[in-house]
Amino acid sequence: MNNFIFQHHTDVVFGQGCVKEYLASFVEPYGPHVLLACGGGWVKRSGVYDQVYRILRKTGKQVTELSGILPGPTLSKVQEGARMARESHADLLLAVGSGSVVDCCKAVSLAAVSGGDLWEDFWARQGVVDFDPLPLGAVVTAPGAGSGMNGRAVLTNETLGVTIGRDYPQCGPRFTLMDPSYTASVPRSRLISGGFDALSRLIELYFSPPDRETVTDDLAEALMRGMVRDLRAVAEAPEDDNARSNLMWETALAGDKLLQLGKHAAFPCRQLARRLERCTGRPFAVCLAVLQPRCLRQACLRDPRRFARFARRVWDLSPEGRTAEELALAGLEALTEFIRALGFPAALHGTGELPPEVLAAAAGEPVPPFSGEEVLALLQACLSGVAER
Numbered sequence: 001m002n003n004f005i006f007q008h009h010t011d012v013v014f015g016q017g018c019v020k021e022y023l024a025s026f027v028e029p030y031g032p033h034v035l036l037a038c039g040g041g042w043v044k045r046s047g048v049y050d051q052v053y054r055i056l057r058k059t060g061k062q063v064t065e066l067s068g069i070l071p072g073p074t075l076s077k078v079q080e081g082a083r084m085a086r087e088s089h090a091d092l093l094l095a096v097g098s099g100s101v102v103d104c105c106k107a108v109s110l111a112a113v114s115g116g117d118l119w120e121d122f123w124a125r126q127g128v129v130d131f132d133p134l135p136l137g138a139v140v141t142a143p144g145a146g147s148g149m150n151g152r153a154v155l156t157n158e159t160l161g162v163t164i165g166r167d168y169p170q171c172g173p174r175f176t177l178m179d180p181s182y183t184a185s186v187p188r189s190r191l192i193s194g195g196f197d198a199l200s201r202l203i204e205l206y207f208s209p210p211d212r213e214t215v216t217d218d219l220a221e222a223l224m225r226g227m228v229r230d231l232r233a234v235a236e237a238p239e240d241d242n243a244r245s246n247l248m249w250e251t252a253l254a255g256d257k258l259l260q261l262g263k264h265a266a267f268p269c270r271q272l273a274r275r276l277e278r279c280t281g282r283p284f285a286v287c288l289a290v291l292q293p294r295c296l297r298q299a300c301l302r303d304p305r306r307f308a309r310f311a312r313r314v315w316d317l318s319p320e321g322r323t324a325e326e327l328a329l330a331g332l333e334a335l336t337e338f339i340r341a342l343g344f345p346a347a348l349h350g351t352g353e354l355p356p357e358v359l360a361a362a363a364g365e366p367v368p369p370f371s372g373e374e375v376l377a378l379l380q381a382c383l384s385g386v387a388e389r
Helices: 018-027 048-058 075-087 099-114 118-123 180-185 188-206 215-236 241-254 268-280 284-302 304-315 324-341 356-363 372-384
Strands: 011-014 033-038 062-066 092-097 136-140 152-157 162-167 175-178
Touching (some): 018 048, 018 136, 033 048, 033 099, 048 092, 075 099, 075 118, 099 118, 099 152, 118 152, 180 241, 188 284, 215 241, 215 324, 268 284, 268 372, 284 304, 284 372
Parallel strands (some): 033 092, 092 136
16 A cells, blocks of 8 residues: 555534534534535425524524535635625634535635635645635535545636646535435435445546555445445435435545545546536536446456456456456446446437537546547547447
8 A cells, every 4th residue: 555644634423313413512612603505405495404504593603694506616606605704704614515515615715714816826736725724514415425524625617617626634624414314305316426426436546556455445345335235225215214324424435535545546537527517518427427437448458457356346246257357347347237227328418419629628638547539539439329348
């Protein structure tokens, strides 16, 4: 394994009723002004927002609302939140909702204090956080990519048409509360999208260097098996409380630093999926589902040994009578069939024929290990439905 330093900055409480029982004690040490952030929509219709708001008011907090945070947080929304945080003299940011809300608030926590140009100082390139960001807490309401347990955030600059992810551990939530009962009213499609997003990230992390056996990979294999099991269960019976509860915790762990220790991950598939999302307008999870088998197949053909292990330990495929390459490809076929069983398409049909210049612009620079030509071919295959071979 590679060397690492492991610190966990987030206190996590998981379980039914945890928000009602613990939120007041977590917010009590902070000053009187809270900026309460949410997406609106489901969080308000479900009653979760009202429950959190009442708890804050009972503890004597003055609440300012930042709402309307959409999937894929934008720089303009972050700037709005930072301005509101400064004007309200916020002592605490509290994100209530999905990973996009938490991601937005991580960036707000920087922008509200830094005083400079957030994009140029911290997103266009990796910056140095030599100050204390505005404290952040989170109430996570649905399975996602584990935003409640790390400092990683993805941000889109609408003017430049660029989406970049950065990891600033100081911006991670001080505390995160996860009540699995909140997932009961989350639509089936959203549960599956959030769960697959997290699984996809973990798969890509698993295939990142080093390629020798590590404790981190052992943990990832066990977690992937559980996520496959529970995604299948949720797809077949969304009312399955145990599967939804498991999935909420599994996706949180999948985004935790613990599963990245000793690994070097660049996440090329996620980078390409962001490009595909921008040029087609299709949801990120759908772009991931169409793209990932194709990305993995190219990597598999370069070195099938690790993919053969994936086939054995995650999909329970027997190596008997198979070469390493045959076993590896069988594992990828199992993943592809699983993705289709969840209801994701094999290609982005319905997006129309994109002009060559649009597709070429989306392909952009090479994304190692893929060359510029390979990137363009992958995106074209996703639009045309060319088989993963």
